[in-house]
Amino acid sequence: MESNKKAHSAVNIPRTQRSDVESSSIAESTVVESSSWEKSRQWIRTIGAEEYGIERVPESQRVKQSPWSLFIAFFSFNCCTTALALGYLGPALFGLGWWDSFLCLLFFNLIGAVFPAIVSAFGHRTGLRTLILPRFSFGWWPTKVVILLNIFTQMGWAIVNALSGGDILFVVGGGKLPKAVCVVLIGAVSIIIALFGYDYIHAYQRYAWVVMLSCFAILAGFGGSHFENIPMGSGSQETASVLAFGTAIIGCEVAWVPCVADYSVYMDEQTNNWAVVACSYGGLFLSQFLLEALGAALGTLISSPDERFRRAYDSFGMGGLIEETFAERGAGVRGLGTFVQIVLSFSTAAVGVVSMYSIGLSFQMMTEKAVRVPRFVFTLVGGVVFLVCAVAGRDHLESVMTNFANVCAYYIVPLTTVLLAEHYLWRKKFTYNVADWNDKERLPVGISAAVSFTLGTLVGFLCMSQVWWVGPIAAAVGGSPTGMDISWMLAPVVTLAVYLPGRYWELRKWKR
Template identity: 90%
Template sequence: MENRKETNSAVDIPTTHCTDVESSSISDGTVVASSSWEKSRQWIRSIGAEEYGIERVPESRRINQSPWSLYIAFFSFNCCTTALALGYLGPTLFGLGWWDSFLCVLFFNLIGAVFPAIVTAFGHRTGLRTLIMPRFSFGWWPAKVVVLLNIFTQMGWAIVNALAGGDILFVVGGGKLPKAVCVILIGAVSIIIALFGYEYIHAYQRYAWLIMLSCFVILAGFGGSHFENIPMGSGPQETASVLAFGTAIIGCEVAWVPCAADYSVYMDQETNDWVVIACSYGGLFLSQFLLEALGAALGTLISSPDERFMRAYDSYGLGGLIEETFADRGSGVRGLGIFVQIVLSFSTAAVGVVSMYSIGLSFQMMTGKAVRVPRFIFTVVGGIVFLVCAVAGRDHLESVMTNFANICAYYLVPMTTVLLAEHYLWRKGFTYNLTDWNDKEKLPVGIAAAVSFTLGTLVAFLCMSQAWWVGPIAAAIGGSPTGTDISWMLAPAVTLAVYLPGRYWELRKWKR
């Protein structure tokens, strides 16, 4: 089979990337060659979709994918209404002013983008998907728990993305197009693109951001004269609100950790790690910072002396605020506004694609038998479940979004702490025996990782402050009636304190 290499930044995936024989490796290391399996793979190849799933991509099958493509991909993933919706929660849900919302968006994104950016380098250096890497610290069985949590997380983010886009599309239709139909339309686009895999996702993201960013600039231009400079608060209540909003922002950035390396696995192994990390960091930070800042500015409209903005917010939420920014400018501008709203509604497909793609890969990591099933089958099944859930929750964007953004921080921060501690302290960089990735007898036992991850997550929940649960530590700190959320600060400290001695003991006892 031909091993193709490209000389530009376009992502063009080789016909096959794991083996030069017509067979398929499954999770237990055996090789299966069935006629039905091969026919399905041939059909996948014939439509230009990505053929394989979680199998390691060897060096012989890499391409000259430019690190710049990661900047474009991550910028495009986040150049969507979902980031806008997160930013507008600062004034609307957490009661912050303009400048404190802006500073939260700036500093918490600066911190949060570090973790997924570092993890991106695992892809090109190992050729392994992101959630295969926890096997080298968590071991075979505990790593499956992490994968299962990721399936629920990606399902949640897919719902958030569909709801954010559906809200705007519903407003464009004047309420005549049922919101359930709006959500299904947005979700269907994400599922279709995700079905085709790596090459098509990169191709879509390479151009989509240009259109999306142009529409956001238009929105900012017409909305600028309406935005309000809400004064910054002070005191314990302000501190609690800043930390709660910050937790949501950190959670949104850290949510990229379970899939960050998936988009660099075909990149040449010799590509400079720091260039990969820098490009990924730039795309992750800049996109979320710009869009969340614009969202915070939109959120200030609820304090506008013009009461039509509050009425629009009460009736249609974010979609109503966006519509009203174009409402008093004449028919020509109103027509432009409708076009912008339609584009922004479908912009959430850019990040919804990521969730659908990750779900397909995650199912294959759960059991060896699942690898025999083509990835796109799991994407279809996951897509159907997500659409049903999204339709059921179509009227609750704010609560769904804040819950999932925070839940990501509560368990992903401890998981990322274990992953990076193993990498930098025990493996001393990329010194993994990559042939062990599928051999549970050679992987770590995982006791240290499992215990530290569990305790770190437990501490995070004790420190959390949400509408549905206020942990005793958060409540004891005070600052507001619902306490102060310090989960993302305390959880990694506890995780690291338990993991380091536990891993030392584990290595002495089992030598792996």
């Protein structure tokens, strides 16, 4: 990465509050204790991988990264069969028609993409990784709970990504290539790219989306004549299905909140905030909406009068439906279809990289000693664990997909509520004393954040209405036998109502 040698500039923080740490490498100021650490850093530089972990990226290390790169990165991250798989759950799992699935995807993605887009601006303005930021509201110890939840969540999404790609690769191999091998192949690509870090991830995403989007366009072209216009439902059951599907969509968007700022920490801090937010929003919304809409159209094939689609779905799931769209069109088309399927199967590596990268950073945040271990070591260890879990769950894509998309909404929405309330009410214009990021004595105590987050998450679970559990509040609303999922609407209200008075009290008592 080309180094930007500009003068040390401000991050809207009083100069008197800054530490000399910011003028040198944070790693050197906190963990230079052994020759083995220095040797590992030298080796990382030699292979061209990212040297920094969770240390704050000082202004002297920033580059002229364009906000447009965030649009490309987030569009490319989501340009994969994982988004396709979420969209097809509308008709396949929630029993929705084409137009109600389409409107759900449009409406809930428009809302859900707002929150990670706003958080994306925190990276270049502070130079801090996303999950370091909760320390300025949750404090030192409660933040560790958030980090632990993120490790499990990212592990779950990594599994979802590997399974959605593995399902397609399994079909391409005619069932002869074991599904476990398919999952391992998909997962290994994600791990390798994530090991090298920031530069390599941006470089990969810069070009990958072109190939992926072309293949999705081919799939849409050949599948268009087969897609069914399933009529829209009505009544309380339709409302319940819309809200349940909407929660999954919201969950998929807000799942980006714990890691979205990681991809702008090397960006010049003077970059326009609105440009960063707008580009991030565009990339997140367009990619998920377009691909999920195609997935919903693909899901309508389950109701096709042509029985071969039902047989393909029963035998191979979503991968079977994709293959059948190219069937009965001649050898040339089937050959093209095979190529498209192979490319699409590996498309999930683009977003799998995000999970592996985030896991490596999250492990470093758990203890002070963990910072001494290079990030890529944790990425590698997390990758091995993820592959083992993915192989074990290789036959349960729909179940794993919905569970993790929903869990994200139930705890990340309260988390985001706390982060944004803290920012807009007490740290306007990014008045964070970033030098305190690793000083537990100068960070907030975190009582108000911990209590409001816990209550908000609890309310979210009580308001959930999903296949695996219906909360008592959801069951009491709307008169539907499956209840009404209002978790993402009520949870932030409860979180905010508890956090605001609690934070005022905390500031008066501890002044931090």
